[in-house]
Amino acid sequence: MIPQAAPPLRIARFRREIDGAVARVLSGPSYILGEAVAAFEDAFAAGAGGSPQGSHCVGVASGTDALALALRGLGVGPGDEVLLPALTFAGTAQAVLHCGASPVLVEIDARTRCIDPHAAAAAVGPRTAAIVPVHLFGHPADMPALMAVAARHRLAVVEDCAQSHGATLGGKRLGTFGHAAAYSFYPTKNLGGVGDGGAVVTADPSLAARLRGLRHYGFEDRARVSGRIGFNSRLDEIQAAILLALLPHLAQANAERRAIAARYRDLLGGTELGLPPEDEGAVYHQFAVTAADRDGLRERLAGRGIGTAVHYAPGLHRHPAFAEGARTPLPVTDALAAHLLSLPIQPEVAGGQVARIAGAIRECLACGG
Ligand SMILES: Cc1ncc(COP(=O)(O)O)c(C=O)c1O
Incomplete structure (x- = not known):
């Protein structure tokens, strides 16, 4: 796993x-x-x-x-x-x-x-x-x-x-x-x-x-x-x-995160996934993609031994403690909350595993998840 x-x-x-x-x-x-x-x-x-x-x-x-x-x-x-x-x-x-x-x-x-x-x-x-x-x-x-x-x-x-x-x-x-x-x-x-x-x-x-x-x-x-x-x-x-x-060791760890992110971009480019913005100074606390069937993809990846996470669903306007603070509809927030999926990016976890993870994602997308 x-x-x-x-x-x-x-x-x-x-x-x-x-x-x-x-x-x-x-x-x-x-x-x-x-x-x-x-x-x-x-x-x-x-x-x-x-x-x-x-x-x-x-x-x-x-x-x-x-x-x-x-x-x-x-x-x-x-x-x-x-x-x-x-x-x-x-x-x-x-x-x-x-x-x-x-x-x-x-x-x-x-x-x-x-x-x-x-x-x-x-x-x-x-x-x-x-x-x-x-x-x-x-x-x-x-x-x-x-x-x-x-x-x-x-x-x-x-x-x-x-x-x-x-x-x-x-x-x-x-x-x-x-x-x-x-x-x-x-x-x-x-x-x-x-x-x-x-x-x-x-x-x-x-x-x-x-x-x-x-x-x-x-x-x-x-x-x-x-x-x-x-x-x-x-x-x-x-x-x-x-x-x-x-x-x-922080700077090195951040450089490793950037390298993993670049590799994901190479290997996942051309798929239906939405990729994170390309910001030069980003430190990729998460590598969060968007997927049409996020929950299906997540389940299929889990079946192949790959853990993912959802950050964050629902949007804060749907938490009872903060609901009063929503003054307008928040369609972009709702859409991202429904489709974002965080892949492994921690260097000690994802380093050396990106090809396997990306390969599994491609397989899952090909079979409809
Ligand atoms: C964006 C953001 N803000 C605030 C916090 C709160 O930090 P803590 O859990 O240390 O209280 C976290 C993380 O946990 C966070 O990710």
Whole structure:
């Protein structure tokens, strides 16, 4: 069986370095907000994993918390509306609810599969406070157009980079266009730990300082005095040590993902499948094709020992928690939710298997699935 993804294979590949990193944490001196978190934050902010030199990184407990704390830190709260794409992981919208704000679900662009800037502009209303573009599957949203909409209406922009560690657009790193960027280190991510973790990256030092308080009971400076609302949402010391060990390998892993994607393109070109957009700076968190009979193809591939996944169905407007946020019909979102299929792309899983997977797909398509 070829699984769609298998984080333990990635951990096994770097096991020696990871074991050393964990052992150093176990020896102390500190298990919470210690040396490993500080070192990881410095390295991530220095550009290794997806942020420009000189920016600030604040490690938090998850990608969902990274989004919620970034929005709170930018002043988003009750009564505000936040625009986000209708096709994304539920956590993006949950983060908006965590701030007491309302998610407004925006149609996506059929090419990028990310939020459509024209639809975003049309969705701006008197209560709109922020936009959260998601760089879905490691492909860039149209950030120049979205930043223009945000500037016109004075909106905060938090980039959801949970799937785009190290990706670029026009040579510029994703996560550096908006006011802040939120990362997830969930085990399947391009940079993933062995548990939950997240981070906010921002060029704004005062936002970074607010975030350090928000993640740690609202404490200000070293005095353990709560200046404002705060949470317990810290990046764990062991996760930070593991992420720090994996960070130097991120660029190579992303290059491997790009190579696998190029091979899929060669081998699946000319079939009836819709292929992902050809973005030079994409990091292929997923290689998601569209198929007319997606569920039939999925079943036939499973019968041939090939795992696939569906990201994401249904669209967020069909989740009871977010349904109120749908202000317009969302036909592009519905169509993609019905037809997208994610093939194996994790290098430790798909490397060396692309010809077999593509061959099986061609056979399945030929026999009607
Ligand atoms: C696009 C997107 N946003 C947000 C999240 C939430 O991250 P986490 O699971 O770390 O809370 C994820 C992934 O899980 C995601 O893929």
